[in-house]
Amino acid sequence: DVKVTQSSRYLVKRTGEKVFLECVQDMDHENMFWYRQDPGLGLRLIYFSYDVKMKEKGDIPEGYSVSREKKERFSLILESASTNQTSMYLCASSYRGRITEAFFGQGTRLTVV
Amino acid sequence: AQKITQTQPGMFVQEKEAVTLDCTYDTSDPSYGLFWYKQPSSGEMIFLIYQGSYDQQNATEGRYSLNFQKARKSANLVISASQLGDSAMYFCAMREGMIKAAGNKLTFGGGTRVLVKP
Numbered sequence: 001d002v003k004v005t006q007s008s009r010y011l012v013k014r015t016g017e018k019v020f021l022e023c024v025q026d027m028d029h030e031n032m033f034w035y036r037q038d039p040g041l042g043l044r045l046i047y048f049s050y051d052v053k054m055k056e057k058g059d060i061p062e063g064y065s066v067s068r069e070k071k072e073r074f075s076l077i078l079e080s081a082s083t084n085q086t087s088m089y090l091c092a093s094s095y096r097g098r099i100t101e102a103f104f105g106q107g108t109r110l111t112v113v
Numbered sequence: 114a115q116k117i118t119q120t121q122p123g124m125f126v127q128e129k130e131a132v133t134l135d136c137t138y139d140t141s142d143p144s145y146g147l148f149w150y151k152q153p154s155s156g157e158m159i160f161l162i163y164q165g166s167y168d169q170q171n172a173t174e175g176r177y178s179l180n181f182q183k184a185r186k187s188a189n190l191v192i193s194a195s196q197l198g199d200s201a202m203y204f205c206a207m208r209e210g211m212i213k214a215a216g217n218k219l220t221f222g223g224g225t226r227v228l229v230k231p
Contacts, residue, residue, distance in 0.1 A: 042223035104158035
């Protein structure tokens with residue numbers, strides 16, 4: 001059974017803290033994605049990566065960075081968390097250059113207080 | 114500019130009836146793929162159906178079919194014989210540049226919430 005696993009389901013952090021959201025996939029996918037989901041706005045792409053150490057900005061990269069040191073793991077970093085980063089964060093992965101769907105993790109609901 | 118537009122924020126449908134969810138997209142790339150996902154209240158994203166830009170026929174998967182009109186840049190999802198379990202958010206998504214060497218970003222629309230009434 002294919003799996004994308006996010007390290008936490010729920011997270012509460014304080015303003016100004018550095019926050020790490022981890023995502024691991026076991027499907028040997030080249031592409032990995034980080035989205036945030038807010039009511040009425042759908043899923044907005046923050047960053048994606050198509051290979052180890054490669055990253056591309058999505059539509060809303062400000063305030064975020066990412067790390068992909070190993071193929072199976074893609075980390076989202078909030079350098080200094082702010083209350084407007086309170087959201088649901090979804091990780092996904094897919095094959096590169098092949099016409100297949102992306103698989104999603106269960107999501108991390110982050111609250112910044 | 115919005116790449117994927119879903120104009121219906123929410124809709125009701127009677128059980129056993131069909132429902133059409135609208136999706137329009139914008140791309141200049143000749144090679145792209147369109148996806149529909151379902152997100153129930155539990156939060157997981159469930160892949161439903163896929164349509165490639167070069168596919169000659171409209172995609173179908175069980176009760177789901179995709180009404181693909183390339184010239185109009187629309188890819189509407191049709192759910193036939195709605196069931197109570199179809200109540201969920203539905204997202205349309207697009208991957209462009211399928212033949213690129215680099216990865217292809219997957220862009221989503223704002224979603225449509227469907228509520229099936231008994």
